[in-house]
Amino acid sequence: MGKTISDEMIEHVSILAQLELSDEEKEQAKADMGRMLDYIDQLNELDTAGVEPMAHVFPVENVFREDVAAGAGACREEILANAPKSRDGAFQVPKTVDIG
Numbered sequence: 001m002g003k004t005i006s007d008e009m010i011e012h013v014s015i016l017a018q019l020e021l022s023d024e025e026k027e028q029a030k031a032d033m034g035r036m037l038d039y040i041d042q043l044n045e046l047d048t049a050g051v052e053p054m055a056h057v058f059p060v061e062n063v064f065r066e067d068v069a070a071g072a073g074a075c076r077e078e079i080l081a082n083a084p085k086s087r088d089g090a091f092q093v094p095k096t097v098d099i100g
Helices: 007-016 023-044 076-080
Strands: none
Touching: 007 023
16 A cells, blocks of 8 residues: 555545544555555556547537427417317417416
8 A cells, every 4th residue: 555544534525524433444444545546546556648538438529409399380269279278379378377
């Protein structure tokens, strides 16, 4: 293990994470964090010169459709034919607010 994790560091991280750890769990967390730091050190040794940074493993492209006006659409009579009730060329709905 290249870096040692102190008890104070484990205590600080547990407070930040709002965790109550037993002594056994603190020791396990210390060992786990040490292994994580060792792995990060191992990754830092890799030669990444010439490797482009990427956000995704696979190439991602946005697929956009052409922005075209939909046209006139259906006529009012066709739309109102689906309404349970209509009046004066509009949908008729039950009264929801009583202004009195």
